[in-house]
Amino acid sequence: xxxxxxxxxxxxxxxxxxxxxxxxxxxxxxxxxxxxxxxxxxxxxxxxxxxxxxxxxxxxxxxxxxxxxxxxxxxxxxxxxxxxxxxxxxxxxxxxxxxxxxxxxxxxxxxxxxxxxxxxxxxxxxxxxxxxxxxxxxxxxxxxxxxxxxxxxxxxxxxxxxxxxxxxxxxxxxxxxxxxxxxxxx
Amino acid sequence: xxxxxxxxxxxxxxxxxxxxxxxxxxxxxxxxxxxxxxxxxxxxxxxxxxxxxxxxxxxxxxxxxxxxxxxxxxxxxxxxxxxxxxxxxxxxxxxxxxxxxxxxx
Numbered sequence: 001x002x003x004x005x006x007x008x009x010x011x012x013x014x015x016x017x018x019x020x021x022x023x024x025x026x027x028x029x030x031x032x033x034x035x036x037x038x039x040x041x042x043x044x045x046x047x048x049x050x051x052x053x054x055x056x057x058x059x060x061x062x063x064x065x066x067x068x069x070x071x072x073x074x075x076x077x078x079x080x081x082x083x084x085x086x087x088x089x090x091x092x093x094x095x096x097x098x099x100x101x102x103x104x105x106x107x108x109x110x111x112x113x114x115x116x117x118x119x120x121x122x123x124x125x126x127x128x129x130x131x132x133x134x135x136x137x138x139x140x141x142x143x144x145x146x147x148x149x150x151x152x153x154x155x156x157x158x159x160x161x162x163x164x165x166x167x168x169x170x171x172x173x174x175x176x177x178x179x180x181x182x183x184x185x186x
Numbered sequence: 187x188x189x190x191x192x193x194x195x196x197x198x199x200x201x202x203x204x205x206x207x208x209x210x211x212x213x214x215x216x217x218x219x220x221x222x223x224x225x226x227x228x229x230x231x232x233x234x235x236x237x238x239x240x241x242x243x244x245x246x247x248x249x250x251x252x253x254x255x256x257x258x259x260x261x262x263x264x265x266x267x268x269x270x271x272x273x274x275x276x277x278x279x280x281x282x283x284x285x286x287x288x289x290x291x
Contacts, residue, residue, distance in 0.1 A: 003190035010199045017203055017226055021210030026219060033222050036203075040229050046188050047240045049250060055257055064225065064264050071218055071268045075275050083282075085213045093212035101205040108197045113242060120187045120244030128254070131247045140251050147258050154262040162269035 006046060013039040024082045030068045037061055048122030193241040197234070204230035217271050217281045225260065232256040 013036050020032035037060040044053035132140050188196075203226060210223030232253045239249025275281050 002188050006188055006191050006195075013199065014202055014206070017206045020226070021206055021214065021219075021223055026216065029219060029222060033225060036226065037229065040233055043233060044236060047237065049236055049240070052236060052250065052253055052257070055254065059257055059261050060225075060229075064261060067264060067268050068218065068222065071271060074272060075218070075281055082214075082216055082219070085215060090213055093209050096212065097205040097209040100208065101201055104201045104205070105198060108194060108201065113193055116242055116244060118243075118245040120240050123240075123247065123250045127247060128250060131251055132254075138248070143255060147255055151258065151262055154266050158265045158269035161266070161273050 002046060006043075009039050009042045009046070012036075013043075024084070026072050026076055026080065026082055027069070030065060030072060033068070034061060034065045037065070051123070051125045051128060187240050187244065193237070196237045196241070200230045200234050200237075203233075215283050217274070217283060217286070218268075220283065221264065221267050221271070225264070228256060228260045228263075232260075 016032045016035040016039070020029050020036060023029040023032060037056060041053045041056040041061070044050075044056060131138075132144050135141055207223045207226030207230065210226065211220060214220045214223060235249040235253040235256065239246065243249070271281055274286065278285055280286075
């Protein structure tokens with residue numbers, strides 16, 4: 001049963017990933033990406049890692065996809081079709097990706113993965129929480145704090161960057177008394 | 187661990203997903219779609235972290251914790267990149283890769 005579900009999820013993930021990178025309608029590409037992310041959340045459910053599956057659904061399905069959709073709607077017309085990529089570029093990119101995939105698959109198939117005797121049950125949220133806040137050997141308190149500082153910095157940075165300055169029609173920076181202030185500061 | 191599925195099949199799936207992302211990164215000419223390809227790549231690596239952890243080291247948690255960090259980093263990266271893209275659109279009225287010649291504020 002789990003085997004069948006895994007193959008169905010794998011088919012969904014690969015099909016929609018291909019559709020997402022080849023679709024010429026940008027809003028549809030975003031929705032295909034959403035299906036890929038939901039398929040990956042299904043994989044996490046299959047290995048009983050419910051916490052990350054929930055995070056995947058909320059952060060990706062709920063946050064990042066909405067960000068993408070807003071960016072698309074702010075920038076493009078909904079019906080806009082992307083420019084066709086040149087066939088030569090497609091062929092070169094396809095050949096390079098296929099070559100990289102072949103090398104990776106060869107490396108994977110020849111690598112002897114060690115057999116484990118430990119049995120796997122599931123990853124509990126409580127264990128994750130203790131590991132994240134542990135000061136002992138193998139604890140993750142430092143990366144946890146670094147990530148929180150990073151998220152604050154990114155939030156402030158995103159607000160500052162996105163505010164920006166609107167340009168006038170001739171594409172030169174609009175100077176709303178900015179030039180005079182510059183001289184005063186210097 | 188998924189019953190009946192070996193680690194080779196899972197690594198094959200994530201490798202294919204990773205290289206689909208690479209293909210999109212090469213061929214797409216719009217910054218938003220390039221960013222979507224980066225999401226695919228990041229997701230493939232996050233799945234690898236979790237599944238290698240559950241298959242090879244079921245008694246440890248390192249891969250599980252690192253996948254959470256990857257999700258946080260991906261969210262941060264996307265938010266900042268979309269802010270930059272919207273700002274760029276205000277500056278040059280385009281988000282095509284070929285028009286992006288300046289990143290000066």
